[in-house]
Amino acid sequence: MSATNCNKIRGNHVPIYERPRERMLAYGSAALADAELLAILLRTGTEEESAYQLAQRLLFHFEDLRGLSEATQEELTALRGIGPVKAAELRAAFELGKRLSSKGKFQQKAIRLPRDVAEIMIPEMRDLKQEHFVCLFLNTKNRIIGKQTIFVGSLDASIVHPREVFKEAIKRSSAAVICLHNHPSGDPTPSREDIEVTRTLRQAGEVVGISVLDHVIIGDDRYISLKEAGYM
Incomplete structure (x- = not known):
């Protein structure tokens, strides 16, 4: 069974804190923890874990969000549940964040x-x-x-x-x-x-x-x- 189908079967049985999209729509992105925001980017988990649990495992493996942002394509894809596409999407998201931060600072002073x-x-x-x-x-x-x-x-x-x-x-x-x-x-x-x-x-x-x-x-x-x- 694919991770997508597995997640669909679990559906409403997933605790609310493992459904970050719903929490984001209800409370806004600022209310979400790092693992919840990361889970939204990941979209799906594995057969054994939800996207939220996979996000928690990534943060634990790389120690924190900064460590994850510095991970290479090879380091990401070496982990179960992270294929080449997911790894590329994560790296692209972090790079956009860095660029936005830099451009904002350029204009300040x-x-x-x-x-x-x-x-x-x-x-x-x-x-x-x-x-x-x-x-x-x-x-x-x-x-x-x-x-x-x-x-x-x-x-x-x-x-x-x-x-x-x-x-x-x-x-x-x-x-x-x-x-x-x-x-x-x-x-x-x-x-x-x-x-x-x-x-x-x-x-x-x-x-x-x-x-x-x-x-x-x-x-x-x-x-x-x-x-x-x-x-x-």
């Missing part, structure tokens, strides 16, 4: 200090498994008007070419650029390559008339501003 950048970008970059070099493009009021991942991989001056950075800046009519990258190790201490890349980009910015305001390195809930550290 002008960038004045390195911690303003860190508050916006740490949630997005702290858990990346590879180094990502990202540029934030600012207007004359220091508000973010765009964001672009320039490359993924180990930072090297020969890879982070000023042409790619300033091509995107010019396309957006940017007044300034803030560069960021993450250290998957969690330690944001700048390397020699980080410092060389920063100086190269700053010099190129002076030539094209677009200021490189800072280079912020993201670690595990920590950051280092190369400007504050005296490397710019």
Whole structure:
């Protein structure tokens, strides 16, 4: 018997707390626990458990919602009850949440200090498994008007070419650029390559008339501003 048919048979015998759709319609999404919201995304469980019980098992396996949001396709599909489609739908939902959060923060305030950048970008970059070099493009009021991942991989001056950075800046009519990258190790201490890349980009910015305001390195809930550290 399929999980869908099994769920249909159980029907009204399922306790109300295991029927999150009904609770959401009655009380609104804010009243639902993480497992209930997750169950709505999952839609169906397995022959042995409801969607709600499957959601509880996922949260327990990955420890919490954040751990689940960081799970790879392979990690998700390794669990009973999660096939490729369910895994992809979950990952898509979490990615939309991250993007919405980032865009909302972009519109809130002008960038004045390195911690303003860190508050916006740490949630997005702290858990990346590879180094990502990202540029934030600012207007004359220091508000973010765009964001672009320039490359993924180990930072090297020969890879982070000023042409790619300033091509995107010019396309957006940017007044300034803030560069960021993450250290998957969690330690944001700048390397020699980080410092060389920063100086190269700053010099190129002076030539094209677009200021490189800072280079912020993201670690595990920590950051280092190369400007504050005296490397710019």
